[in-house]
Amino acid sequence: ASPPLDLKLSCSLPSANVDAVRVYVNSSSENLQYPVLFVVRQQKGVLSWQVPLIFRGLYQRTYNYQEVSRTLCPSEPTPETGPSDQIIFVDVASMAPFNIAYELLVTRLENFQLETNKAFNFTASPSQPQYFLYKFPQDVDSVIIKVVSDAVYPCSVVSVQDIVCPVYDLDHNVEFNGVYQSMTKQAAITVQRKDFPGEQFFVVFVIKPEDYACGGNVNRTWNLQRTKNLQVTIVPSIKKSIYVQAMFFSFLSFLSFYLGSVVVAFVTDMKLTVPFGSVSFAGSGIMTSSHPITASTPEGSSYGAIDESSSSGGRQLSSPGCGLPAGSDTDSSVEEESDFDTMPEIESDKNVIRTKVFLYLSDLSRKDRRIVSKKYKIYFWNIITIAVFYALPVIQLVITYQTVVNVTGNQDICYYNFLCAHPLGVLSAFNNILSNMGHMLLGFLFLLIVLRRDILHRRAMEMKDIYTLDYGIPKHFGLFYAMGIALMMEGVLSACYHVCPNYSNFQFDTSFMYMIAGLCMLKLYQTRHPDINASAYSAYASFAVVICLAVLGVVFGKNDMWFWVIFSMIHVLASLALSTQIYYMGRFKIDLGIFRRAAMVLYTDCIQQCSRPMYMGMSNVPSSPSFSAIFGLLYRPRDFASYILGIFICNLLLYLAFYIIMKLRSSEKLLPIPLFCIVATAVVWAAALYFFFQTLSSWEETPAESREKNRPCILLGFFDDHDVWHFLSAAALFFSFLVLLTLDDDLDTVRRDKIPVF
Template structure:
């Protein structure tokens, strides 16, 4: 039995039976007494309540009614007349759900709009009338109970427990304490069902506490187990507001299924949807916490700038005198011997008679000549076809025969292209998320954005400023990496201008275009991640991941370019591939949940792309991709693996490619069978696994070929591993999930864990920014030990 039945047993009862056809009369009535009677077409009852309001106190009155009529054509009408308005409803109460499903209730409870607190010292007498009527040609029995709400005002920091049903909503008053600019309303329940709507509304009548109108005004969000709404004083000039709780007649809004139908047609008798709620209102953080959080976000990354300046200064000091340092490094590397004039350069600017120099057939004067195809396949090899094809061991000198200026121009196209892409990508994204935030602020619908509401700190028009601020690390470290690359580029240019033989013919060829591109991509990842977190939801998640795919792809291209400077993919082909990846991401978000055809198509594309890329890597761009591509693959497999069973010419490369294909095929099978809901993260996992596999192979092969890891790249490798490990721990905490309904997503919300301002996902932003920065430094410094090694002695792998 509901609240009315409980109160019926506790209160004194006075039965009033009026079955005769007589004029309507007004009867004096009292609070906390249950009145019952009969009404019909000729009989109407009016109850008069007189009570006294106390100074500086809000008086709230609650009315409970029930009727035994189950005929919707002849409901019992209850009309409440007050000083400040009229409220009416009918019993049985009919609520509508999705697809116009009807839910009927025989018991209804409503809180009447309270009178404003009296400012004068004297008390005030108030009157209220309740009319009970029906157009039924037969007697319909009803019950009426009117009570005063003893705990109508919520107190700061004090938990209040109560129950509500779809036909008996509840709301309470809250007034801001002194010096509190914002508060957080926290609501919890032990049961996910029934679905609930929590609303914050300004003080006026009528209060919108019905399922069909609760979303008309104020701020609201749906709820299963948790809800949290941050309320700012500036939005309520009177310094007080109502907290409204409405129980939905069905759970579809919160992700549940329809209740079982009991009755005829689409009518459901739904009397047992009781929700026990616990509400607590606590003060939010003050301005000092905001200041400390912003200072922390900037200072922690300024230490990276300070460390970079210190290292640059140490390098500058240690570089003088240059000749002495070079002599020491030559002796340590075993590359300098006073008695070996053939292995050392005759003079700065001169070229040794090494195979590396004899392999340089011609130079180029126009970069356009190098952009004839998507993959540069070394068309100039006609002058010496045996440079690569007849050698089981290939060296960097074999794949660095083009003019360095031409190759550098080729890689600068990456930078200019990503700059253009960033501008045209970011502007509509910014416009869209501003629109999202405006819609949230105007409508008050907090189900649009998937925040961690227990740690969402607003600032201005932004609902979750902490999630935006935490992306500052990507931007600052992106600029820092840009400066580091710029410094290296300047030093390298000076060495070339000075005709330094070590800059021209020793070490890995220095091309900085991809490094600049990686820096810009890191900055844009911060910008777009911040845009996404303005209003994170299902339709804009690709903003947060698009540049992550690009960063992972650029890192793999850079790693491959290190020892294959002349045969890397062109910028146009690379960005076209990234565009296809982003297109697949969008399709995966739309169709990836249920469409089997999409997973079949994606798995085929994934496997074919893996095989094609593997072929290009194994043959170093010399395997032509055209109509006869698959035929040639079958021929090679038959002749080398079946007919003669030859040993692969490039065994190490073959091992890498076999492992890579096994990993990628495993991903394809996993996706085809399980169909992960979060397709963008699944695709990002593919990119990251391939990058880590390639990086691990590169480092292993480097050590296997007796190359060394200097202290700085070794430190960066360790820092990268530690940062990524810690970052992934916080990433998998899963504070929200736009794959589910907003109410279900809020079940995962948790409190702030850092400075009372940042949550787990913010820490992921901090750590992943540092991890990507160190990853870039690994690629930048990994081969510094080869700066004084001739290119014809640096192996390709």
């Protein structure tokens, strides 16, 4: 190799195939000061390297390879010219003052062009990368490149590059061109014909000198013999007709809910027109005849816990038989809630009421209905404001993510299920976005159902219907409207998250799930405690704190024991404070004297004498927070966001189960519609959770490790397990909302002083 040597090689290639030439060199010299330099000159370009070939890894580690094998850029002959000769010049040189032995071998690749639906096996190493050519068949517009390997390591990179010379097939330059993925055991890249004007491309396979990019041990020293056996198969992707079928399936599946709702509403209205004893209902659901109680009850009397005459100036808070004027909900002269709460007589009434052992709904629904309704409407307007200010930056961010993926070709940025990721336009996984349509459609349907009930209720109020005024659960729809908006926004933000799911934007997919669970619990509590429920401002502030904790948990909660200790203490103390406030119905002050009062209650009720609970129908034991805090400290789950969401869902389910049990224990009934919704909710949630736990990717791991979990589509050849979870969870949330909306319909003909509080 000294002095420089110039070799001229000539290869005759048949015109029927696109063949390539591969050059193999080997040198026994390990002297890095005088490497052997190889320069290959072709008609289309120049390729050069040195032996030993040096790769630099993490922490300035170097890896030297004496054997190097490179594929030269192919030359494609034309049918008009017939067989052509490929002229190749190989220059070998070294600046060493002594002779260096080397071996040079030039061979022609017989299987350079990959075929559709035909697996091809080969071996690659860091110094001996491989790449092959693929041409689109005439009837194929999109293909999926599937690569599998039996071994997890060594880490490799799969790249799809346009027909450009030179080909970037080394570890330090493979990311310069085309689309690429890191890989351990499997990888999949969807390629579309429109992205390649020549309707052909190179598939490049590079083995990395270290495995840290694929989750391997950084400190582990690897043997230089890092070879990996790979199998590549290129299969046609789905046709455009499958996209149309999937979109029709999505729309029709959820439009059936609209049809079912119309049928139920029609049947319900028909039943309301049937005479019931001496009482008949109008089509709008309004009681048109007087009720026997009005005749038996003296005029102006009250069946509440406290006589309304104790109020200042004879002002009435909620007097049976006294209707509100028409248009009262929109009356600008409605007094603010503070006008009532600052009156000392009302404060006295509150304290007296809360000393009763058994409370009834009339005790906790004494405020003017207009005031309370106005209070709960703030939930609706606030969540719209939150949604706008939250969604706009999210949409801008995910558009930026998708643009970066499309421009750089780095498919390690987003954690898709690449075996079932169907692109459309600039979107890389349109199926994951389409499957979130159910949340938006069913959320809008729920808003329509609530609006219908609200309109009927307003009509009844305008007609001063006795059943609407003094019977059943007080109707306040602000929280229901907020739940519908939250369900729609869950679909929007989940779709945004799935534009490019990764570590940085995980909270987009869960933020409104926290709010949905919290709003449902607030609605359950509001049902029997309409006067003392939390305000919208404090509720949304609490949700903001939860979201902040979720973000901190993902950043610091993986290995930081102190974070889990602090979080568990905050969790338990906050739960105790909330439980105390709920049990004492807002009359337990949280200030510096709380510890003294708690110790006094503990001494008098538990040590000095064993007293029974003040409210026998109330149950709020903070065992669930304690259990979840202990579980978090012991196991420290890696997915902190899902852990927090699990706490919310478990508490909601426990509260709902408690509510239903207490309802049945109080001899209340479950009508057919809420009973059907309860059964449907349980069945659909069970099916949805099954698909949720079919993990198809994980942003907690490296992109290569996440791809090991990828699986093919299971529905229509278009949707995967997670898409089915989207469909089913949307339906399950919709049925859950209907349960809360209809659960107490059986109480519409029961006096409020007969409805127990629990």
